Amino acid sequence: xxxRYRPEELTRLPRxxxxxxxxxxxxxxxxxxxxxxxxxxxxxxxxxxxxxTLKVRGAPAIGASAAFGLALYADTxxxxxxxxxxxxxxxxxxxxxNTRPTAVNLFWALNRIRKLVExxxxxxxxEIKGLIVNEAQKIADEDVEAxxxxxxxxxxxxxxGNVLTHCNAGSLATVQLGTVGAVLRVMHRDxxxxxxxxxxxxxxxxxxxxSAWEYHYDGIPLKLITDNMAGFVMQQGKVDAIIVGADRIxxxxxxxxxxxxxxxxxxxxxxxxxFFTVAPLxxxxxxxxxxxxxxxxxxxxxxxxxxxxxxxxxDVDVYNPAFDVTPHKYLTGIITDRGVVxxxxxxxxxxxxxxxx
Numbered sequence: 001x002x003x004r005y006r007p008e009e010l011t012r013l014p015r016x017x018x019x020x021x022x023x024x025x026x027x028x029x030x031x032x033x034x035x036x037x038x039x040x041x042x043x044x045x046x047x048x049x050x051x052x053t054l055k056v057r058g059a060p061a062i063g064a065s066a067a068f069g070l071a072l073y074a075d076t077x078x079x080x081x082x083x084x085x086x087x088x089x090x091x092x093x094x095x096x097x098n099t100r101p102t103a104v105n106l107f108w109a110l111n112r113i114r115k116l117v118e119x120x121x122x123x124x125x126x127e128i129k130g131l132i133v134n135e136a137q138k139i140a141d142e143d144v145e146a147x148x149x150x151x152x153x154x155x156x157x158x159x160x161g162n163v164l165t166h167c168n169a170g171s172l173a174t175v176q177l178g179t180v181g182a183v184l185r186v187m188h189r190d191x192x193x194x195x196x197x198x199x200x201x202x203x204x205x206x207x208x209x210x211s212a213w214e215y216h217y218d219g220i221p222l223k224l225i226t227d228n229m230a231g232f233v234m235q236q237g238k239v240d241a242i243i244v245g246a247d248r249i250x251x252x253x254x255x256x257x258x259x260x261x262x263x264x265x266x267x268x269x270x271x272x273x274x275f276f277t278v279a280p281l282x283x284x285x286x287x288x289x290x291x292x293x294x295x296x297x298x299x300x301x302x303x304x305x306x307x308x309x310x311x312x313x314x315d316v317d318v319y320n321p322a323f324d325v326t327p328h329k330y331l332t333g334i335i336t337d338r339g340v341v342x343x344x345x346x347x348x349x350x351x352x353x354x355x356x357x
Contacts, residue, residue, distance in 0.1 A: 058173020169245025
């Protein structure tokens, strides 16, 4: 795979989350699109709360933020002995692990650092701290590199024309560039993306607030639509491909993504439109056999009862799953940082991990 572009050639946006000694700095996504600002977090609890309250969101960005939370603990702990340090480390690990249940990147990043620490318990304490900080930075850097590869792989297989996307799997959902975002940015640079259709993505409006904002910021031509307009736009022949992110892809190719993705997949099949998901290897969970095993986060009813802080419904019972599961039969392909996986997914995802694609 020839990488024709560097990250700075594809976006003007800075990294969504980064680490400086003693603080995690992230773009506050809850402030967008009204205000583009960053927040500085100085404790593990603040990082955990930022993940829960969606100041940072998107599976890869959550994973990197959690890793930086452990780096923050390593740099700021007052533990004098290794036993004290490890007690605090496991406490920080558990707090961060329990923030959101669906995005597997969270657990992947935390477990990667935990494994490294446990393999080096005989090392001096200061050396262990350094390993944690360096590994967290590696996780963030690798995410940018993976996104760049996915962007080039995806641009090779998506048809030229108009593309529809849902939620936000762009720069804001990753460390930089995005999963879907990288594909769209490479296509835009190549001249093969004619128009981007952006679903608003109720109830939290990640499409309207975040995707429309960041793609407009980078000069990508787009039109914003409400979620219930997508089928009509497809029926009119105005969509040539659909591409979405993923929070967890399991062994048979079923995947969880933002609520509303499944509906798009069914509509895409009806209209003969190619339907892709794009995610790094850290999003693929071969320990689960099918999408029925994916834990689905349910969020507060206020997200449905209000919009932009305004009450839009009476105080009735609400069902608010944050994600749905799309069966693999609706997928054209899975774009990863190691290549495109085609059906049969159960067999080819295993090949992917063996490096046989």
